[in-house]
Amino acid sequence: MKRFIAIVCHLAEQNLAFRxxxxxxxxxxxxxxxxxxxxLAEFDPVMSEHVRPAEKKEIADHCMGKTxxxxxxxxxxxxILEAITERVKQSGYYSVIMDCTPDAAHTEQLSATLHIVTGQINVGAAVSEHFVRFLPVLDITGADLTDVFLTHIEKLGLDISKCRGQAYDNGSNTRSKNSRVRKRVLDINKKSTVHAMRQPQPKPSHCRRCKINSGVSLQLEYQVLMQKxxxxxxxxxxxxLIEHATQKGDSETTSAARGLEQEIMSWKFLLTAIIWYNVLHEVNHVSKLLQSSQVGIDVLQRKVENVLKFLKEYSENNLSSAQTDARDIAEESGIPMVFPTTQVRKPKHQFQYETQSTDPSLTVALEEQYKREVFLPLVDSAxxxxxxxxxxxxSFYSLFGFIYGSEEMKNATQSHTLKDSCVSMERTLDDVDAEDLLHKVSAAVSALPAKETTGLQILSYIYSNNLVELYPNLTIALRLMLTVPATVASGERSFSRLKLIKTHLRTTMLQEHLSALAQISIEHEITRLLD
Structure with a gap:
């Protein structure tokens, strides 16, 4: 039987069909x-001994059928679900990450993932996310999604009052403030902090006057940026291509290729590509952080603040630096460093005095026009x-900001705001004692090593050195802070597995089999630890 279980786990982890x-x-x-x-039967005597009687029909019951x-x-x-549930109960607090998508059979699947913080004495602390399962929903309204989720949480034996965070994608049925899942869960549990963040994706379509950012031109622009x-x-x-299409008499391809060649071999396209590269290079740091389940909001907020500061400075005075970078490429590629001019329609004048007033936009330099119509809208969208x-x-920072790290603890102590922050946390969450937290944070400022800078590092130091009893309320506060997820990337990754498991050839798969296969594939580390 162990061999059959190993085969099932192997196929499920690889997202392969069984039959x-x-x-x-x-x-x-x-x-x-x-x-x-x-x-296996060719090399393993145990498997061979089991297969031989079945092949000779000496036994009717064997382990090779679809049932x-x-x-x-x-x-x-x-x-696997039992192991995950046990981990969540041991952690004390959890957060939920939910997202919806239709599968190959056009059934709306609700992906539920639990975000927890685990701590082991003499080992350390870690943040982990566990996929629970796919839940089918008939109606994607806020009420139906909430009922499906709460029913499943109740089946797992988890206490909804221990939920300390919600993270949703940007769907209005989950994230809306008024009547959707977010508000309904908050009505049940006021302590479930809401945080929903996707990877920041500044869209070129927001810049309506960036005419080059459309269709094939945009795809080539990203190829120039990312693939060099x-x-x-x-x-x-x-x-x-133009020469070949002309010889074949394909006027449509010739016209499209000629227009595209004129577009990308222009100063405007090259300069815009350089600007996008500089913007996306900074945003990419945050995007990579959001793909990790280990990142906390404390670390993420610092990175986002730095990127926001860079973009604001870039919008003020960095067009000239982009022009300098583009000039070297233009000289090498033979691209004329001039902006294209457009013919301006001259209005008719019936009286002589009308010629004295001219349109101010006609006198603006082409570079200034590019900055106003392309550069500033592009950076502003980011x-x-x-x-x-x-x-x-x-809102998260106002509650947990003073324990983001050792530097924040030190600043709160020196600025005499630590007491107010501790009282606010006790009043909001009612999980910590404000007076004890005040004393423990003040003591930790001088006692913790300088290298332990982030909240997760501090919590891991407390557990690895068996200091939980010395800093009980600080441990709880750090666990609560790290329990709130910073990203919904886990939900998106589960959809990738969904598309690999339930293909157009397997649309009749039962829901329980779909969820079980997804759990074996996603939670393969827990699968290998099962006895």
């Missing part, structure tokens, strides 16, 4: 499960996206 076109042993296309059983496969999948999924494609090579390829992320952290 093929037939279920006859020693036949082609009989599926991955039977194929692995036959392979046994489905039962094993379900049992392993249940064991040389502009002369792109231009030569387009010229070859600032707007980052600012929205930063606003989500303000």
């Amino acid at each position: 093929g076109h037939n279920s006859t042993r020693h036949e082609p296309n009989n599926g991955n499960f039977l194929g692995l059983v036959e392979l 046994i496969q489905n039962e094993l999948i379900t049992l392993i999924g249940d064991k 494609v040389q502009l002369p090579d792109v231009g030569n390829a387009l010229l070859s 600032i707007t996206g980052i600012s929205e992320c930063f606003k989500l952290m303000e």
Whole structure:
């Protein structure tokens, strides 16, 4: 039986189908499960001894049928769920990450992930996220999504009052402040801090006058940025395409290629590509942080603040630096460093005095026009996206900001705001004692090593050195802060597994099998620890 379980876990971890076109042993296309059983039987005497009587029909009950496969999948999924539930109960607090997407059968699947902080004496502390399962929803309204989630939490035996955070994608049915999942969960548990952050993605479409940021031109611009494609090579390829299309008499391709070649081999395209590269290079640091379940909001807020500061400074005086970078590439590529001019329609004048007043926009230099219509809207769109992320952290910072790290603890002690912060936390969460927290934070400022700078590092130091009894309320406060997730990337990653498991060839898969296969695949580390 252990060998069959190992085969099930292996196939599920690799997101492979179990059955093929037939279920006859020693036949082609009989599926991955039977194929692995036959392979093991050739070398393993135990498996061979089990397969031989079944092949000779000496026994009717064996472990190679589809029913046994489905039962094993379900049992392993249940064991993984039990292990996850036990970890969540031991951690004391948890947060929920939810997101929705339709599957290949057009069934709306609600992905539920739990975010917890675990601590072991003499070992340390760690942040972990565990996929619970996919929950089918018939209606994507806030009430239905909330009922589905709460029903499942109750089945798991978890206390909704221990939920200390909510993280949703940008869907209005989950994230809306008024009548959706966010508000309904808050009505049940006032302590469930809401935080929902996606990867900041400044969109070129926000810049309505950036005419080059559309269609194929935008795709080529990103290729120039991310893949270091040389502009002369792109231009030569387009010229070859134009020549080939002209010989074939394909006027449509010729016209499109010629227009694209003129567009990308222009000073405006090159300068805009350089600007986008500088903006996205800074935003990329935050995006990478948001892909990790280990990142805390304390670390993330510092990074977002630095990126926001850079973008604001960049919008004020960094157009000239972008021009300097673009000038070197333009000289190498033979691109004229001039902005394209457009013919301006001259208005008709019926009286002589009308010629004395001219349109101010006609006298503005082309560089200033580019800055006003392209550069500033482009950078402002990035600032707007980052600012929205930063606003989500303000309420969180007002509650936990004084324990973000050793530097924040020191500043709160020196500025005499520590007492107010401790009282505010006790009043809001009622999980800590303000007076004891005040004394422990003051003592920790001088006692903690200088290298322990972030909240997670401080908490890990307390656990690894068996100091939990010395700093009980500080430990609770740090656990509460780190329990709130900083990102919803786990939900997005579960959708990737969903698309690999439930393909258009497996649309009739039962919901319990889908969730069990997803759990085995996503929580493979727990799967390997099961006895």
